[in-house]
Amino acid sequence: xxxxxxxxxxxxxxxxxxxxxxxxxxxxxxxxxxxxxxxxxxxxxxxxxxxxxxxxxxxxxxxxxxxxxxxxxxxxxxxxxxxxxxxxxxxxxxxxxxxxxxxxxxxxxxxxxxxxxxxxxxxxxxxxxxxxxxxxxxxxxxxxxxxxxxxxxxxxxxxxxxxxxxxxxxxxxxxxxxxxxxxxxxxxxxxxxxxxxxxxxxx
Numbered sequence: 001x002x003x004x005x006x007x008x009x010x011x012x013x014x015x016x017x018x019x020x021x022x023x024x025x026x027x028x029x030x031x032x033x034x035x036x037x038x039x040x041x042x043x044x045x046x047x048x049x050x051x052x053x054x055x056x057x058x059x060x061x062x063x064x065x066x067x068x069x070x071x072x073x074x075x076x077x078x079x080x081x082x083x084x085x086x087x088x089x090x091x092x093x094x095x096x097x098x099x100x101x102x103x104x105x106x107x108x109x110x111x112x113x114x115x116x117x118x119x120x121x122x123x124x125x126x127x128x129x130x131x132x133x134x135x136x137x138x139x140x141x142x143x144x145x146x147x148x149x150x151x152x153x154x155x156x157x158x159x160x161x162x163x164x165x166x167x168x169x170x171x172x173x174x175x176x177x178x179x180x181x182x183x184x185x186x187x188x189x190x191x192x193x194x195x196x197x198x199x200x201x202x203x
Contacts, residue, residue, distance in 0.1 A: 003108035003199035008116035009132030011157050012139035014177040018132050019112045021188040028106035032113045035095050040065035049087045093121050108199040117170050131171035134178045
């Protein structure tokens with residue numbers, strides 16, 4: 001069954017935690033970030049194009065993308081961000097579509113895409129899209145704790161993403177993640193039930 005559901009949300013919203021909870025219920029997970037990382041490791045499919053476009057100084061001594069240097073560059077330079085995305089996004093989309101086309105016994109496939117709406121490449125072939133939603137102050141606190149970024153760095157990332165209200169308007173479903181893990185488990189369980197029924201109906 002290949003009922004395809006997108007999962008998105010802003011930095012610090014808890015997408016990975018939510019995805020793990022769906023995985024525990026037998027849902028197949030495809031993670032765009034994991035795919036991106038594989039392409040930018042030593043020998044990855046994007047390394048040659050990144051080296052050609054940005055220069056050897058953006059490749060570390062092991063042959064992988066120098067992530068801190070690239071992160072600093074794309075935050076400061078919108079044109080550089082577009083160049084990087086023009087390299088990575090088509091590769092990521094092709095891999096996701098290839099993986100999603102494979103047969104599975106899972107009730108449906110959940111595709112975790114942080115910039116799902118921003119990229120403009122996904123919404124037209126996903127049956128449903130979920131956004132993980134929480135207040136900005138919680139996003140900031142989680143991001144500082146998890147990534148060891150300061151508040152200004154987190155806010156800089158947030159300015160390059162849609163705000164929560166925009167994602168809520170565009171998504172079919174929302175999971176609120178501003179309480180306990182037990183609350184989140186309950187919300188995931190309820191949505192999983194609905195999605196499983198929709199997937200079964202579409203089969």
